[in-house]
Amino acid sequence: MNFELNDExxxxxxxxxxxxxxxxxxxxxxxxxxxxxGFDPAIWQGYAELGIFALPFSEDEGGLGGTSVxxxxxxxxxxxxxxxxxxxxxxxxAPSLLQAGSAEQRAEVAxxxxxxxxxxxxxHLEPGMIDRGEDIATTAGADGALSGTKTVVIFGAEANLIFxxxxxxxxxxxxxxxxxxxxxxxxxxxxxxxxxxxxxTFDGTPSVRLSGGIPAEEAIALAEARGVxxxxxxxxxxxxxxxxxxxxxIKGREQFGRPIGSFQALQHIAAGAxxxxxxxxxxxxxxxxxCDDGDATARDLALSAAKVKMCDASRExxxxxxxxxxxxGMTMEYAIGHxxxxxxxxxxxxxxxxxxxxxxCEAGGLAA
Amino acid sequence: MELTFTPEEEAFRQEVREFIEANxxxxxxxxxxxxNPPTKEMxxxxxxxxxxxxxxxxxxxxxxxxxxxxxxxxxxxQQENQRAGAPDPQGFxxxxxxxxxxxxxxxxxxxxxxxxxxxxxxxxxxGFSEPGAGSDLASLKTKAEWDEAGQQWIxxxxxxxxxxAQHADWxxxxxxxxxxxxxxxxxxxxxxxxxSPGVEVHPIQTMDGGHEINSVFFTDVKVPAxxxxxxxxxxxxxAKFLLGNERLGAPRVGSSQAKLEELKEIAQTRIVRGKPxxxxxxxxxxxxxxxxxxxxxxMTVMRVLSSMQAGADTGKPDPATSVIKIKGAQMIQRLTELxxxxxxxxAMPWTDGELGDNARIGDAWVERAAPNxxxxxxxxxxxxSDQVQKGIISxxxxxx
Numbered sequence: 001m002n003f004e005l006n007d008e009x010x011x012x013x014x015x016x017x018x019x020x021x022x023x024x025x026x027x028x029x030x031x032x033x034x035x036x037x038g039f040d041p042a043i044w045q046g047y048a049e050l051g052i053f054a055l056p057f058s059e060d061e062g063g064l065g066g067t068s069v070x071x072x073x074x075x076x077x078x079x080x081x082x083x084x085x086x087x088x089x090x091x092x093x094a095p096s097l098l099q100a101g102s103a104e105q106r107a108e109v110a111x112x113x114x115x116x117x118x119x120x121x122x123x124h125l126e127p128g129m130i131d132r133g134e135d136i137a138t139t140a141g142a143d144g145a146l147s148g149t150k151t152v153v154i155f156g157a158e159a160n161l162i163f164x165x166x167x168x169x170x171x172x173x174x175x176x177x178x179x180x181x182x183x184x185x186x187x188x189x190x191x192x193x194x195x196x197x198x199x200x201t202f203d204g205t206p207s208v209r210l211s212g213g214i215p216a217e218e219a220i221a222l223a224e225a226r227g228v229x230x231x232x233x234x235x236x237x238x239x240x241x242x243x244x245x246x247x248x249x250i251k252g253r254e255q256f257g258r259p260i261g262s263f264q265a266l267q268h269i270a271a272g273a274x275x276x277x278x279x280x281x282x283x284x285x286x287x288x289x290x291c292d293d294g295d296a297t298a299r300d301l302a303l304s305a306a307k308v309k310m311c312d313a314s315r316e317x318x319x320x321x322x323x324x325x326x327x328x329g330m331t332m333e334y335a336i337g338h339x340x341x342x343x344x345x346x347x348x349x350x351x352x353x354x355x356x357x358x359x360x361c362e363a364g365g366l367a368a
Numbered sequence: 369m370e371l372t373f374t375p376e377e378e379a380f381r382q383e384v385r386e387f388i389e390a391n392x393x394x395x396x397x398x399x400x401x402x403x404n405p406p407t408k409e410m411x412x413x414x415x416x417x418x419x420x421x422x423x424x425x426x427x428x429x430x431x432x433x434x435x436x437x438x439x440x441x442x443x444x445x446q447q448e449n450q451r452a453g454a455p456d457p458q459g460f461x462x463x464x465x466x467x468x469x470x471x472x473x474x475x476x477x478x479x480x481x482x483x484x485x486x487x488x489x490x491x492x493x494x495g496f497s498e499p500g501a502g503s504d505l506a507s508l509k510t511k512a513e514w515d516e517a518g519q520q521w522i523x524x525x526x527x528x529x530x531x532x533a534q535h536a537d538w539x540x541x542x543x544x545x546x547x548x549x550x551x552x553x554x555x556x557x558x559x560x561x562x563x564s565p566g567v568e569v570h571p572i573q574t575m576d577g578g579h580e581i582n583s584v585f586f587t588d589v590k591v592p593a594x595x596x597x598x599x600x601x602x603x604x605x606x607a608k609f610l611l612g613n614e615r616l617g618a619p620r621v622g623s624s625q626a627k628l629e630e631l632k633e634i635a636q637t638r639i640v641r642g643k644p645x646x647x648x649x650x651x652x653x654x655x656x657x658x659x660x661x662x663x664x665x666x667m668t669v670m671r672v673l674s675s676m677q678a679g680a681d682t683g684k685p686d687p688a689t690s691v692i693k694i695k696g697a698q699m700i701q702r703l704t705e706l707x708x709x710x711x712x713x714x715a716m717p718w719t720d721g722e723l724g725d726n727a728r729i730g731d732a733w734v735e736r737a738a739p740n741x742x743x744x745x746x747x748x749x750x751x752x753s754d755q756v757q758k759g760i761i762s763x764x765x766x767x768x
Binding site: 001002003004005009069243247250251261262264266267268270271272274275278279280281282283285286288289290305308309357360361364365366 | 761
């Protein structure tokens, strides 16, 4: 039993935090959001140069062979800085889905992601599909031609490599489509939390099926697990920053002739948020270790437990932060509202509370 | 980062489990399994069995009879002991006064007291709270005055909420020795023999009908000079050290895990409207939610222990210890609520025996469901209430 980070992990945390505090603040973030595609490609390249994209790939794939603990460290820093780029798709989703592919497929895509040339995303959800367990209607022909519609594909119009979940002649499969491929239509929009996403329509779109690795179902389940773990870590970072911002605010804001942070009613609400945040920190660590567990059932139940805890805590911390900011917390001008919006999206990403409660309840809870 | 246990640690767990299995008296196991608190005799008997094995004082240094365990081993032992439904080693002795003496007492006092504290030949109770000093402990008024002629301290005052004072041979007291300066700076730490003339114990019955707590009155009680621990007027420092230790023991994760398992077993056999309660979605939700909270608590406890093991700066407040206190109390309380909810209306009879056995209409756990719920409201009050913990977080962590 050991919850401590090793020296390399601490260095990773320090260097990424330094990079982000240099590149990201509220004003800079606003500028990035106004750029074409909703983010600055130079920052994506910066991540690549820091080497973070190499972490989740094995040494055989040309990566650094890191674990989900490294992904957690990255996620915490990304959440704290409220970054917008699709790092979860690059670091948690793509490396998992690629496990369905051959050694050559894995190495080729890994090289592109590690170098920052590939911006990957995952087209999985379909219109009307509010639960991640529902059937996939998108089809793939024997030649890999895809037909169907996918919804809320994060940076779906900007990504140059799209992993698509579809039903082919051999059952559920994972297919890779290049950005701008023929028969691919993207309807782009902004998300509630300042990112971009798109509805993607495939009409005979050429693709390459991932084959030669683990079954697609297993790769999808792995991606879902690592997605939960990554979004947990990001949520933790957001909670840390939201509490910091709120505490700073109530120390400075004066009413009734004194800082409102001197009122015990507010102090105890803020302290309650710290309690919940600390529980999420523990569960984020648990999630990151468990999502590399070889027993898929134990892994998925553990991740569900973590996500349930995160959903509850995120609501409490987020709502606390807006409430204690008062009127200014309601405005676009203040950072806190943007953290609140991101936290709310994290609660519903990769399965909401009900989805994960159902999974736990059906199994009779965590293994004792 | 490694959340699993090494093969050596798993072997240790097995050794602990087997030892408890082979040595825990069946009567004690059954009594506790029914949801009852241990009697004095049960605690003493089990404590002495553990002491003979060298396991009664897990956190003490080897010099004073500790087993020399790692933090992880201590955690495993505590978890196994609780899961087996065994009484804890006597906490006031092992977790509170022992460490204070080891840290702050003279060699003479250590030699005189520590062996008997470890073996539970001396049962210690804690004399901190007073009628006018609860959360504001430093406002305590029980005073010790120096008797120059007799070269001794004379103690007068009243302590309250004194757990198991009726069992105790000794009491460790916070007493006022000065009214100068800050109120924290006029407090000393004293050991008092409960058989001293002038010590009177009055029982307090709690709403569950139990007798755990007492008022203890001191009238001109004579205490030898050597029984003052450390330095005069430095008692507050020792008390803070002691309370920090108390908070770490608070969560009782192993015990809550055992309770949750028991709840599951009960739900699987209790037929409600034609099917086991376990198959009712509303129950399953509540069970899973409790399990999620318990997992988070377990992880936080392990995280704090891990940072202790790694030699974290203990001078710096770790928010996780207050989190553990608050969440540990909530967890125990939530479980007691669930037992009442599962018992339903069968939880109503009050089984104190005054009207004979007429009230015994259900299983043993049903009888204890409501009293345990009533009793465990204490856990968010003692050892620094939830509100005190939130005050600590606000000030020490958030700087508010």
